[in-house]
Amino acid sequence: MTKPPHLEWHENDMPFSPEFGDHFYSHADGRLECDYVFIQSNNIPDRCTQNDQFSIGELGFGTGLNFLETWRQWRKVRGESQMLRFTSFELYPMAVAQIERALEPWPMLAELRDLMLNHWDQIAIGDAVEIEPGIVLQLQIGDVTQTLPQWQGMADAWYLDGFAPAKNPAMWGEDLMQALAAHTHPKGTFATYTAAGWVRRNLQAAGFDVTRKKGHAGKRQMMCGQLKATDQLND
Template identity: 50%
Template sequence: MQEKQALSWRDDDRPYSETFGDHFFSETDGRAECGHVFVGANRLAERWQDGGTFRIGELGFGTGLNFCETFRQWKELRTSGGRLEFFSFELFPMTAAEIARALRHWPEIARESDLLAAHWPDAPSGTISLELDEQTQLTVICGDALASLAALPLAFNAWYLDGFAPSRNPEMWSAPLMQAVFDHTVPGGTFGTYAAAGFVRRNLQTAGFVVERRPGFAGKREMLAGQRPCNKLVA
């Protein structure tokens, strides 16, 4: 049976993890945060114009907000020959009702969140694979992120590093997991994360990423973004 985390709800529709003592997304605007930290930092609008298959990896599916906002922008920007494969790793998958409740705050992604909730399994566990349209596939792997990623024979063009705060959930930012992320990134592949903790930056650099500090979202002083050098082969 899939593990569950203790949830509470703030302001009626904003989920809070009692297990990790942290919010699932920015109290200012989680959808806008996704655009700044993940879509923007990974230069997706530009890179999607190249066509072909583009693969995104995410640590922490949570409410599915990042996927829904990415899906919305993807549909606006994709080329006729493009395909998006979005993989996410989640230890504690929410139910469809919890996802729908968390995402109803944003009418801008109502089509995407309704589609996600409608296709989401009643008892999420194992590997969830959803073909949401002819150019978009979502795969959510439920379980330990490091073990799941290590077993996956794929490399990713971009990463969303979106676990709970490093101080609350350090395993999601550990050196072994950041190394696995690097090893599963194509040369020239990128990442974005709201996190700016020193040990996170050092773990990413030690893994092999070129890391830079950037202005954070909504007044947050810093976030991190980076790239796998093009002259290093995928393991």
């Protein structure tokens, strides 16, 4: 198991990474930001019920907040035989105590958090774990510039939630966005809180149509989009 990240705890017990100089979620409300930026902008509630299996990829697992909120909403809409597979790329998986402290503001996630943490010994070494029937979580642990190109899976939707591009540029680079597109199902989507111009250009160069829209809680803009069809890429 890798060494947990060194964290500082700021006002209202917000986890902060001194290495990357950034917080792990929004000051406004990380759970609501997750819903607005990642779940709704990828249209997860509708899309994940259209097929027996749906796959979400994420860059930056962090506290697990995005996974847990997605799982909470998926429980409400899932069909009997449907499966959600959530794969997250993470360099430093947190320790159990760090996750518990970071997620304390959201009691509606406590049950799911505890179910996840019951399997944390396996999850934190990279095992794919079916936490409850139909929900599979796996961490791809290590440098994402190496682990994503080597990944054998494909995603229907991506949550791009690494630390801010200015603070962690490697997680948003052109080569990584190309690898992201190569591991996206046709017409797969992405969403991210950032609207940085160079990130947008990297996504477009990788084959994504990119849309900018109003950001969460007063943030001016965010981005979402869809992988172009093969015939569009060849135009």
